[in-house]
Amino acid sequence: MPYTPIDEVHSNRKKTESKINNHPASSCCSVDDKFESSFVHSDADGHDHDHSTINGSLTQFFLPSIISAILLIVALGLDNFFPQSWFYGGIRIIWYVVAYIPVGFPVFKEAVQSMRKGEFFSEFLLMSIATFGAFAIGQYAEGVTVMLFYAIGELFQTLAVKKAKSNIKSLLDERPDEASVVQGEIVTVKKAATVNIGEIIELKLGEKLALDGILLSSQASFNTAALTGESKPDSKVKGDIILAGMINLNAVSRIEVTAVFTDSKLSKILEMVQEATTKKAPTELFIRKFAKIYTPIVVYLAIAICFVPIFFVANYIFQDWLYRALIFLVISCPCALVISIPLGYFGGIGAASKNGILFKGSSFLDVMAAIQVVVMDKTGTLTQGVFKVQRVVAVGISEEKLVTYTAAIESKSTHPVGSAIIQYAADYKSNLTVTAVTEVPGMGLKGVVNDKEILVGSPKLMVRYNIDYDLALNTIPYTTIVVAINQKYVGHFIIADQIKTDAKDAINRLHKLKIKTMVLSGDNQTVVDAVAKELNIDQAFGNLLPENKVEKVEALLQQKYKVAFVGDGVNDAPVIALADVGIAMGGLGSDATIETADIVIQNDQPTKIVTAINIGRKTKQIVWQNILLAFSVKLIVLVLGAGGLATMWEAIFADVGVALLAILNAIRIQRMRF
Structure with a gap:
């Protein structure tokens, strides 16, 4: 799930600052000062x-x-x-x-x-x-x-x-006041509050990052305990988002700043607390x-x-x-x-924050203690929100040729499914010429690769061009990309959003607490059913628009259930606001969802839902x-x-x-x- 553009983040931040600073107990105080007088x-x-x-x-x-x-x-x-x-x-x-x-x-x-x-x-x-x-x-x-x-x-x-x-309050210690800024060949230590967006920070072994940014080094490992409550190392690669408070665990790394000091994720956490x-x-x-x-x-x-x-x-x-x-x-x-x-x-x-869970008020501790139904979005909540190739089947050609030709066509597309295939093809070297790529709306792509006509898309694309293919593909619940070369079916890709490693454990623990579970998703019903069956979720509904999710939750509320909704996308914000308690996945979640939610889970682990209920x-x-x-x-x-x-x-x-x-x-x- 992509992050909200930085301008929108800044706007949301200002709204939060205004709301907090206008509170009688917090006027004329810094975040640190307000915290000292909060009890x-x-x-x-x-x-x-x-x-x-x-x-x-x-x-x-x-x-x-x-x-x-x-x-x-x-x-x-x-x-x-x-x-x-x-x-x-x-x-x-x-x-x-x-x-x-x-x-x-x-x-x-x-x-x-x-x-x-x-x-x-x-x-x-x-x-x-x-x-x-x-x-x-x-x-x-x-x-x-x-x-x-x-x-x-x-x-x-x-x-x-x-x-x-x-x-x-220990979170305050995780927010360094200084940063080492790279200026040409010189590294200068500056006050973090004076570092601008776009500047490059150098982070040495054992140092804490002062501002949010994007990793420029090829790879690095970080301790994220300040944000997630988890001390185990988190591996990052070039282009990944790195947040203030993370501690560098290996070689010197460089990060490009994407948010000013007061707009960091950690600063938002402190304000929420x-x-x-x-x-x-x-x-x-x-x-x-x-x-x-x-x-x-x-x-x-x-x-x-x-x-x-x-x-x-x-x-x-x-x-x-x-x-x-x-x-x-x-x-x-x-x-x-x-x-x-x-x-x-x-x-x-305090106990919740130690576990990477932010309650935006003590009233929500009471509500979580009484929750009877936990309703969840699928993508980004139960699944990782990242499409990956799960299986490749080549028919009549080598797998390498199938992968490289398909990736060549998909390189002309911005669809997340295409990105998954391109990432999968990273291990294959190819020098193919791609021309005349056109999109077939709702079905896929058509183009020419090294003078061969390539069709890449859903089974509907094969039907449209009267190409015979394995009809068993129609029953697969996950995204299926079928490929034809010169009007002949040559294989397919099975692409799915991976289920989070602790999702099944979370559902089992919710059931032990006598709490009903439900998943609401905009994805295809067959995909949602497959995920629900694998995780043993009580009810599953797919093909839903945001307003349909609201209707489902309203129906539960009318039956006098105490409902918690867990989501991470902008489209989840309305239903998060409607539920008795709204829970946002804070790592992948959009800023709009995090602002609307009553509880924020910092490391995106579904098991933290159970932890929040137990703490309540x-x-x-x-x-x-x-x-x-x-x-x-x-x-x-x-x-x-x-x-x-x-x-x-x-x-x-x-x-x-x-x-x-x-x-x-x-x-x-x-x-x-x-």
């Missing part, structure tokens, strides 16, 4: 907080936590082992206040800033009220401990976010809406727990009921939900595990706390402990193999 945390009221304000760097968490922890341990030791020491009195209170400040002040500061913006019910306010209240009733150690563990939770959260980002991190899944959006209702309710319930018993409890003690209310507030802080859920989706996107299912599973864990533990401890059966220590576990467990569970997906 945004929603607090309990549903408002977004870039954790750079409270998270900062690991040092900002680590050092204050260490200071507070040391002071707290000393204080607890003096409290328990030297109950009547000098520590008691004003020194004890001051000591705990000093222990509290390193971890408590940043949270209190954030709470004040949130209130100035009108965001009163934030997790920062909940933690501040709870710990201030603990100090007010003399529970100094518990007040410091709550905030210390909250800070430790933030520390682990920051580590988890960095881990989640690392799989995607950046855009993906700003799109929320339905589960994330639900939790944010839920938190806006949930947090005010628990604040009012805490107030009720403290004061309502005045009217119902005979021996009401304000300090006891305030303590229960504070416990209730600590438990109710929804940190585990508002951080672990987006982190789970972020981890899923695992991500959804982890997210719901976190939701159930957080709600169940918090509900139990909330009831115990309101009834006076739980202390602040249980509250700390219900809040920070559950948050840590949820975060650790969320990042599991990044270590999984799919």
